[in-house]
Amino acid sequence: MVKIVAMSLNILSSDQSPSNLETGILILPITDKKEVFSGLSLAAKKKTRKRINQLKFSGEQGEVEFLPEGSKEAMILALVGVGNLSKELDYREVFVLKERVRRAVGRVVQEARKLGIKEMVMDLKKVGDEMGRKSEKLLNELVEAVVDGVVLANYNYDEHSERIRTELKKKALRRFVFLVNKEYLSKTRWVIKERKQLLEGVRLTRDLVNRPAEDVRPKTLADEARGIAQADKNISCSVYDREKARKEGFGAFLSVARGSDEEPYVIHLKYRPKRGQKKKVFIVGKGITFDSGGLSIKPSEGMESMKTDMAGAATVLGLFKVLTASGCQIEVDGVIAACENMPGSKAYRPGDVVKARNGKTIEVLNTDAEGRITLADALSYSVDQEPDAIIDLATLTGACIVGLGETYAGLWANSDSLKESILEAASRQGEGLVAMPMPDEYKAMIDSRVADVRNIAVTKMGRAITAALFLKEFVGDTSWAHLDIAGPAYLDKDLLSYYSPGATGYGVRTIIDFLVNYN
Numbered sequence: 337m338v339k340i341v342a343m344s345l346n347i348l349s350s351d352q353s354p355s356n357l358e359t360g361i362l363i364l365p366i367t368d369k370k371e372v373f374s375g376l377s378l379a380a381k382k383k384t385r386k387r388i389n390q391l392k393f394s395g396e397q398g399e400v401e402f403l404p405e406g407s408k409e410a411m412i413l414a415l416v417g418v419g420n421l422s423k424e425l426d427y428r429e430v431f432v433l434k435e436r437v438r439r440a441v442g443r444v445v446q447e448a449r450k451l452g453i454k455e456m457v458m459d460l461k462k463v464g465d466e467m468g469r470k471s472e473k474l475l476n477e478l479v480e481a482v483v484d485g486v487v488l489a490n491y492n493y494d495e496h497s498e499r500i501r502t503e504l505k506k507k508a509l510r511r512f513v514f515l516v517n518k519e520y521l522s523k524t525r526w527v528i529k530e531r532k533q534l535l536e537g538v539r540l541t542r543d544l545v546n547r548p549a550e551d552v553r554p555k556t557l558a559d560e561a562r563g564i565a566q567a568d569k570n571i572s573c574s575v576y577d578r579e580k581a582r583k584e585g586f587g588a589f590l591s592v593a594r595g596s597d598e599e600p601y602v603i604h605l606k607y608r609p610k611r612g613q614k615k616k617v618f619i620v621g622k623g624i625t626f627d628s629g630g631l632s633i634k635p636s637e638g639m640e641s642m643k644t645d646m647a648g649a650a651t652v653l654g655l656f657k658v659l660t661a662s663g664c665q666i667e668v669d670g671v672i673a674a675c676e677n678m679p680g681s682k683a684y685r686p687g688d689v690v691k692a693r694n695g696k697t698i699e700v701l702n703t704d705a706e707g708r709i710t711l712a713d714a715l716s717y718s719v720d721q722e723p724d725a726i727i728d729l730a731t732l733t734g735a736c737i738v739g740l741g742e743t744y745a746g747l748w749a750n751s752d753s754l755k756e757s758i759l760e761a762a763s764r765q766g767e768g769l770v771a772m773p774m775p776d777e778y779k780a781m782i783d784s785r786v787a788d789v790r791n792i793a794v795t796k797m798g799r800a801i802t803a804a805l806f807l808k809e810f811v812g813d814t815s816w817a818h819l820d821i822a823g824p825a826y827l828d829k830d831l832l833s834y835y836s837p838g839a840t841g842y843g844v845r846t847i848i849d850f851l852v853n854y855n
């Protein structure tokens with residue numbers, strides 16, 4: 337594997353006036369009263385206001401316009417609409433504004449990268465100045481959203497080609513400066529630092545998901561987990577090989593692993609903060625390092641995207657990398673049953689009946705519905721440790737993408753309060769997540785004539801739902817939620833301005849937010 341030190345992006349804050357900085361792009365917040373919400377000189381403001389009118393820029397939240405003629409402050413001015421900032425926003429309105437700002441900043445970064453502009457300044461001097469004390473919180477929220485937009489949009493995956501590395505290096509943003517008033521400098525710096533730390537977890541997840549399956553084997557995930565534990569005194573890690581996993585009862589998981597020559601591993605990470613220890617949450621990630629479908633082999637077209645079938649596991653690893661930095665006070669365990677789904681001569685077959693860890697038997701009717709079989713054991717293992725809640729993340733079904741498209745994950749849960757808390761966390765972080773039903777009447781669709789449950793439903797209807805119902809068979813009474821992240825873990829197209837096509841690191845921000853607020 338090629339290890340490259342990423343060109344670092346410096347995010348700073350300063351209380352200088354924009355005219356002292358002469359930067360590449362100066363981002364100016366514009367309100368819906370078309371007010372230039374900035375510390376720009378009066379003359380420059382006047383000129384900008386004229387252009388705002390010419391362009392019919394309305395200043396509504398998230399609107400973006402470039403003034404390529406620039407000013408004496410910058411080569412290019414970027415207008416970003418922030419709507420009405422004089423009215424007090426309730427917390428939901430703040431989350432919506434933040435996501436619009438992420439997207440707007442993502443667009444500005446895209447433009448900068450297109451033009452090879454390496455430096456950018458955003459003037460937030462008026463936020464928290466003219467708006468009075470109350471707006472300090474809003475300023476912090478905005479800074480956080482802007483850091484997200486900048487860092488996520490500046491991400492590159494360039495491990496395999498010198499040409500691509502050179503091209504991307506030419507484009508990458510190197511410096512981003514927030515202009516704020518002196519009294520906010522230290523707080524702004526703190527917000528930047530905290531957020532950048534968290535986004536390191538997202539970066540790790542994206543790298544792991546983007547990497548080819550040849551470079552991310554079950555052993556790679558185990559090594560990554562061990563490395564994370566070694567670097568953090570709050571974290572320990574145990575890894576079970578095939579033999580140990582068999583003794584621990586992971587029969588269903590091992591039957592999926594049989595078709596590949598890659599050694600399977602069960603990975604268990606434990607985060608134990610010094611204080612707290614009030615609650616314990618298990619996060620389980622689907623860790624299929626490549627999903628060929630097994631004997632129920634997938635069509636060759638699109639099969640390459642199945643290198644991403646360990647995105648749930650990658651989210652667990654990204655999360656553990658930043659738990660300590662996030663100040664999480666509760667116990668968190670991460671469980672990954674990592675293997676490859678291949679059609680080798682020892683592969684499990686359609687028609688086989690396999691036994692999961694909790695004693696339930698599974699009739700395998702399609703070896704491509706393998707994720708749920710591996711998760712059955714991982715979930716039952718988690719249940720036995722008596723956590724307060726279990727959350728699994730899995731690229732589980734194509735049906736979920738068909739239903740929700742690519743920017744939303746589906747959420748299923750057997751506990752309304754857990755479901756609500758996760759939805760809240762996702763909305764705070766601007767990750768698309770929608771609650772899905774888990775109706776009892778669909779359970780009959782996964783009843784088997786020869787085993788306790790079948791691994792695919794009798795009907796093609798609602799297959800993301802019947803997959804969730806299958807998982808439910810393995811969690812008993814424990815509070816549990818399931819996120820089907822098949823859509824948002826990896827975006828083929830330019831759907832969100834702050835993600836280039838490829839891995840997104842979906843879930844790291846939401847789950848951290850959930851854990852930090854869970855008590």
Ligand code: BES
Pocket residue numbers: 627629645702704705706707731732733734735737792793799822823
């Ligand atoms: N890993 C796939 C689901 C998937 C599809 C993830 C597309 C990301 C993008 C999963 O193991 C699978 O193959 N599911 C099948 C289930 C079917 C056989 C019942 C599916 O969704 O088609």
Ligand code: ZN
Pocket residue numbers: 627629703704705706707
């Ligand atoms: Zn599959």
Ligand code: ZN
Pocket residue numbers: 624627645704706707731732
């Ligand atoms: Zn799969």
